[in-house]
Amino acid sequence: EAGVTQSPTHLIKTRGQQATLRCSPISGHTSVYWYQQALGLGLQFLLWYDEGEERNRGNFPPRFSGRQFPNYSSELNVNALELEDSALYLCAGRWGDYNSPLHFGNGTRLTVT
Amino acid sequence: DQQVKQNSPSLSVQEGRISILNCDYTNSMFDYFLWYKKYPAEGPTFLISISSIKDKNEDGRFTVFLNKSAKHLSLHIVPSQPGDSAVYFCAATVNNAGNMLTFGGGTRLMVKP
Numbered sequence: 001e002a003g004v005t006q007s008p009t010h011l012i013k014t015r016g017q018q019a020t021l022r023c024s025p026i027s028g029h030t031s032v033y034w035y036q037q038a039l040g041l042g043l044q045f046l047l048w049y050d051e052g053e054e055r056n057r058g059n060f061p062p063r064f065s066g067r068q069f070p071n072y073s074s075e076l077n078v079n080a081l082e083l084e085d086s087a088l089y090l091c092a093g094r095w096g097d098y099n100s101p102l103h104f105g106n107g108t109r110l111t112v113t
Numbered sequence: 114d115q116q117v118k119q120n121s122p123s124l125s126v127q128e129g130r131i132s133i134l135n136c137d138y139t140n141s142m143f144d145y146f147l148w149y150k151k152y153p154a155e156g157p158t159f160l161i162s163i164s165s166i167k168d169k170n171e172d173g174r175f176t177v178f179l180n181k182s183a184k185h186l187s188l189h190i191v192p193s194q195p196g197d198s199a200v201y202f203c204a205a206t207v208n209n210a211g212n213m214l215t216f217g218g219g220t221r222l223m224v225k226p
Contacts, residue, residue, distance in 0.1 A: 004156070033213070042117075042202060042218040043157070056213060090156050101147055102214060104156030 004093050004105035012111045013081050021076040021108045023091030031094055032074040033102060034066060038087040046089075049074055081112045116140045117205050119217035126224050132190040134220050136203035139184065143205035147214065148177060148188045151200045160201075161188070164208070193224045 005024045013019050025032045034046040045058040049068035057064075063079040078085055088109050092102040118137045126132045134148075144165040149157035163170040163177045163186070170177050176189045190197055200221050204214040 035216075042119075043204075043214075043216040045213050045215070048213055092156075101159040101162060103159060104149075106154065106156045 004091055004103055006089075006091050006105040006108050008108060009106070010109045010111070012113065014113050015081055015083060017081050019078045019081060019085075019110055019112075021078075021089050021091075021110070022073065023076070023105060024073045025091070025093035026103065029093050030072050032068055032072065033092040034074070034076050035090045035092065035104075036060075036087045037090060037107075038084070043090065047076065078110070083112050086110060086112045115218075116143075117203060117215050117217040119201075119203060119220045121220050122218070123221040123223070126193045126222065128195055128224055128226050129192045132188075132193045132197065132222055132224065134188040134190075134201050134203075134222065136186045136188075136217050137184060138186075138205050140205070140215070141184070142207050143215075145206050145208045146177070146179060146186050147204045147206075148175075149202045149204060149216075150197075151202060151219070157202060190222075193222075195224050195226050198222055198224050 007022045031050040033048050035043040036046050037043045047057050047066050048055045052068050066076040068074045088107045090104050090107045092104045094100050116139050147162040148160040150160050151157040161172050161175045161177050163179050168179050179186045200219045202219045203217045206214050
């Protein structure tokens with residue numbers, strides 16, 4: 001069974017631009033979680049989508065948004081990029097029910113110059 | 114407000130010895146705890162978890178201990194191997210809360226041959 005896949009692997013943008021990051025969750029599973037790992041920091045919860053709906057969001061400004069498609073893949077959009085948005089963005093899904101651990105993709109490294 | 118803290122940013126251990134990684138939390142609502150391991154350029158990989166109804170969970174060389182009164186958990190790796198060298202994150206969640214994880218800042222473990 002395929003795991004969580006993310007694209008692109010690396011993304012370089014300039015300040016003020018928009019970035020779009022993509023995630024395909026574990027086949028057949030409906031939830032997608034987005035996390036940000038800034039340099040030297042732990043993982044910060046960004047967004048949770050389930051069945052096409054945004055279920056919760058972390059403490060991030062509205063420039064961070066996303067959506068989930070009918071096939072349960074997801075996009076994370078970051079508008080008006082700032083230098084501090086440079087980070088590893090990780091997408092995660094679950095193998096089983098709500099009690100099962102999250103499984104992460106390898107992330108997209110976003111660099112804002 | 115960091116609800117999950119890993120106060121040691123790094124730990125160096127000799128191969129064959131025990132590695133002990135520590136984690137503290139402040140939110141008494143947390144009732145499910147997980148450890149993840151992360152290699153460079155990869156997403157975090159689930160290692161082991163523990164429910165708050167237990168005080169110990171063991172899986173091969175990995176054991177997690179939970180002290181609820183102290184709001185403290187630890188991960189023991191015995192014996193440590195060079196391949197264990199990675200960044201270790203502890204995470205916590207409120208069970209059935211959509212599996213949104215709150216992560217600590219990570220501890221970099223270096224196991225020397």
